[in-house]
Amino acid sequence: MEQILSNSNPFLLTLLALFPLIIFALIKKNNKSRKLNLPPSPPKLPFIGNLHQIGDLPHKSLHDLSLKHGPFMFVNFGATRYLVVSSAAALEEISKNHDIDFSNRPAIASLQGLKGNGQDMVYHPYGDHWKQLRKVGALHLLNKNAVNKFQTMRDEEISSMLKTLDVHNVKGEDVDITDIFNIVVSNIFLRSYTGSTHKEDKTTKKFLDWDVKFKKLMGAFCVADMFSSFAWVDRFTGFTTLLKNIYSELDGIMDKLINEREKESYVDVLVRLRDVEKNDYDVKAIMKGTFVAAIESVALELEWLFSELIKNPEVLKKAQEEVQRIVGTKAEITSNEIEQMHYLRCIIKETLRLHPPGIVPRQTSSKWIKVGGYDIPPNTKVLVNLFAVQRDPKDWEKPDEFIPERFMEKHVDFMGSKGYVPFGFGRRNCPGMAYGIALLEEIIANLLYRFDWKMYDGSKPEELSMEEISQFVVTRKVPLRVIPVRRV
C-alpha cells in the first residue's frame, strides 16, 4: 500500500479519496432535477429559443402562447429565459404569497443608460435604498398633497392646450392629438420636477424629439438582451454607440433641469439629500427613470382613452352629458366637480384595462420559490403580461370589448383588485398612480367640455384604426388626427 501511495500521482489520489463524495453529490443533483417541476414551455429552437414565436407585438404573442401553455410558462428570448405570468389567478398567487420574492427588476442591457450607476428608483433592487427613494418621491412629487400643490401649474398648462386647440377650431383644421398630449404631459412633469413657474417649451421639445429616437431604438433588436455572451455584436453593429448617444442626450436634458431647479422642488430635494445629507443618490438616474415612466405612460393612456371615445360615439356622448350636467356653464372645471364624474372614471378604468402601458418586468429573489405548483429557480427573470391578466375571461365578460359600464356595476380599485392591475402589483407597484389619474381626469374632462370631435378624413368613427406598435411601451401605430369643434 505504501508503495502504491508513494508511486501515485497526488491528483489521482485526491480524486480517489473524494470519489464517494462526488458520487453522492451527483446522485443528489440528479434526484433534485428529477423532482423539480419547472413550468411548461412552448417548443424551442436551438439558439433562438422561442423568438420565432414572438411577433412585432410581444404582449399579443405571449398571450396567445399562454392560452396553449398555461398562465405560468417559461419562454426563451434567445438565451435569456423568462417566466411569463398571464392570468389573474396566477398573478394573485404571486402578489399574495410571494410579493417580496418577486420585487426585483431584471437587468436589461438596452435600458442600462436609464439606470445610471444602478441607484435609480425604477431598476434598483428591492431593499432599504429603494424604499428610501420611494419615500422621497412620495413626499415631494407623487402623493395626493404634492399633486394638489401643482394644481395651478396644471391649470395653466391645460388652458394653454385648449388655446392651441381653439386655433385649430377657428381654422377648421385637424390636429395631431397624440402630439398635443405629449406636449401637455411633458410640460406638466417638467415643471412638477423643477418647480418652474414659467412655460418650458424649449426643453419639452428637446425631450419629445429625444423620445421619438429613444422609442425607435427600443423597438430595434438588442443582441445583448437576448444573448448576453454575444454583446460584442452590438458594439460591432454600432448599436452600443447609438444607445450611449441617446442616453447622454437625456443626461444633458436632466443636467439642464438640475441647473434650472427652483428651491424645494423635487429635483432640489434630491440634490440636497445627495450633497448636504450625503445620501448615496444618483440624482440624474432617479430623474431619468421616473421622468420617462411618467410621461410615456400618461401620454399613451390619454391617446388610447381618446381613441376609444372617438371610436365609440355613444360613450363619448354619455361622457359629454355627464361633464355638462356637473359643470353647467362655468368657465373652469374644479377638482370638486371632477370627483363627481363617475362615468368618466369608468372610461378611464376601462381604457387602462384594455391598454396597459406594457409588460411588467420583474425578477425573483435569490431563493427557490414554488408558484402554481412549479419550482422557480433563483433570480428568474419575470414578465407579467398585464394584457393577458386584464383580459382573463374568468374575470371579464366580453374581455376584448370596450364597455366602461362594467365598472358602474362592479367596484374595482385602480390598485389591488383581482385581474385589474394597470398600475402593477404589490410593493413594487406604480408610485405615480394618484398623479397619473388626476392628469387623465383633468385633461379629458376639459376636452369633453370644450369641444366636439370630428374624424379628420370624413370616415366613420367605428372605422378608426386601433393598430398598436410596441416600442418600450405599446402605443397607437399611427398618430390620432381629429378636428376640434368648439362647444362652449
Ligand code: HEM
Ligand atoms: C396612467 C398612468 C400610469 C400608468 C398606467 C402606470 C403604470 C405603471 C406600471 C404598470 C408600472 C410597473 C409596476 C410594477 O412593477 O408592478 C409602473 C411603475 C412605475 N411608475 Fe407608473 N404608471 C403611470 C403613471 C406614472 C407617473 C405619473 C409616474 C411618476 C410621476 C410613474 C412612475 C413610475 C415609477 C417610478 C415606476 C417604477 C416603480 C418601482 O420600480 O419602484 N408612473 N407604472
